[in-house]
Amino acid sequence: MSTFDSAPSRRGTGSLKWDKRPELQPFWVADMDFSSPPEVIEALHRRVEHGVFGYALPHDGLIQSILDYLNLRHGFAASPDQLVHLGGLVPALSLSCRAFAEPGNSVLTCTPVYPPFLHVHRDAGLNLVTVPYVYDKSQWVFDWESMEKSVGSDARVFLLGNPQNPLGRVFSRGEILQLAEFCKRHDLILVSDEIHCDLVLDEESTPHFSALQLPEEFAERTITLLSPSKTYNIAGMGYAYAVIPNQDLRRRFSAKQGHTLAEITCLSYYSAEAAYRHGEPWRRELVSYLRDNRNLLTAFCRDEIGNITIPDMEATYLAWMDFRPAGISDPAAFLEKQAGLFLSDGRLFGAAGHARLNFGCPRTLLEEAINSVRRALA
Ligand SMILES: Cc1ncc(COP(=O)(O)O)c(C=O)c1O
Numbered sequence: 001m002s003t004f005d006s007a008p009s010r011r012g013t014g015s016l017k018w019d020k021r022p023e024l025q026p027f028w029v030a031d032m033d034f035s036s037p038p039e040v041i042e043a044l045h046r047r048v049e050h051g052v053f054g055y056a057l058p059h060d061g062l063i064q065s066i067l068d069y070l071n072l073r074h075g076f077a078a079s080p081d082q083l084v085h086l087g088g089l090v091p092a093l094s095l096s097c098r099a100f101a102e103p104g105n106s107v108l109t110c111t112p113v114y115p116p117f118l119h120v121h122r123d124a125g126l127n128l129v130t131v132p133y134v135y136d137k138s139q140w141v142f143d144w145e146s147m148e149k150s151v152g153s154d155a156r157v158f159l160l161g162n163p164q165n166p167l168g169r170v171f172s173r174g175e176i177l178q179l180a181e182f183c184k185r186h187d188l189i190l191v192s193d194e195i196h197c198d199l200v201l202d203e204e205s206t207p208h209f210s211a212l213q214l215p216e217e218f219a220e221r222t223i224t225l226l227s228p229s230k231t232y233n234i235a236g237m238g239y240a241y242a243v244i245p246n247q248d249l250r251r252r253f254s255a256k257q258g259h260t261l262a263e264i265t266c267l268s269y270y271s272a273e274a275a276y277r278h279g280e281p282w283r284r285e286l287v288s289y290l291r292d293n294r295n296l297l298t299a300f301c302r303d304e305i306g307n308i309t310i311p312d313m314e315a316t317y318l319a320w321m322d323f324r325p326a327g328i329s330d331p332a333a334f335l336e337k338q339a340g341l342f343l344s345d346g347r348l349f350g351a352a353g354h355a356r357l358n359f360g361c362p363r364t365l366l367e368e369a370i371n372s373v374r375r376a377l378a
């Protein structure tokens with residue numbers, strides 16, 4: 001019996017995932033059904049008991065926990081002034097567009113991708129250029145030729161997710177180096193969203209290579225966005241940070257915040273600190289549990305059904321499934337009607353015929369979902 005075999009009921013708790021369509025079993029938005037590590041819950045209790053919730057600043061303990069994390073997990077020795085604290089990663093994507101491009105310029109990203117990547121350009125009056133990833137054997141890779149053809153002289157920013165949501169790719173050192181060189185050649189700022197980087201399912205075979213580990217020459221054009229939010233299931237608390245080693249980039253990024261962002265809450269700071277400081281044993285157990293969930297789902301699609309294409313998912317608890325070989329062109333609608341399941345519609349990510357399934361849940365729930373899909377397909 002694993003800690004992750006059971007989870008509290010979330011119905012009626014104001015959960016986006018569970019309460020938006022209460023008539024369906026939810027496997028959509030990217031949070032998990034597990035309780036956070038006990039140390040995170042205890043830290044929140046302690047802070048709540050203090051009873052005063054005025055404006056907060058990132059306290060020394062939080063900053064030290066981030067510096068230790070960056071050192072340990074990414075081999076990066078940051079200084080506190082290189083961190084920009086934020087209430088979330090999505091605002092940082094938007095801010096990057098506003099900070100590093102002028103209206104009429106363009107921003108580049110590859111698809112399918114987490115939906116806000118396809119919309120944040122509008123906040124800055126930019127044009128969006130998308131280049132599809134290509135499926136090579138059993139995983140998705142960059143299409144370097146199309147990227148070279150698509151990048152115009154007005155391009156300023158490249159938005160990357162690594163690990164990639166929804167493809168589950170952990171890009172290799174070689175791929176990230178090649179991307180950094182592409183950005184340098186075309187004078188682009190590389191914005192690397194690494195929110196899923198502590199959810200790599202097989203760290204030995206597919207280690208995460210952070211943009212923070214790129215050679216020094218790329219630091220002047222790289223910003224890395226991180227948060228403990230996905231890993232420790234505290235996304236609703238609202239805390240993230242950017243690591244921007246280059247002073248000029250950092251100044252431009254921070255200056256564009258203006259008055260567009262809300263204050264960050266004291267509770268989110270304390271939960272983030274506790275997650276980084278005490279969460280590692282819990283995280284290891286979680287990753288092992290998610291790996292088994294991934295294996296179960298992959299075996300179902302590949303060995304039993306055969307005509308749902310699923311890539312080698314190297315990270316996250318999100319599975320990107322292509323239902324077109326099964327003759328299903330709108331899988332989200334099909335699964336809603338025929339199986340009572342709520343999955344994310346691939347079109348939101350820029351790819352029809354696909355659906356994204358969130359397997360960050362107890363195995364029994366995943367097994368029930370698999371049974372529902374099996375019955376619907378039959
Ligand atoms: C790649 C990626 N970036 C950012 C986010 C959301 O970040 P935040 O809630 O901090 O805005 C998600 C959530 O699913 C995500 O998958």
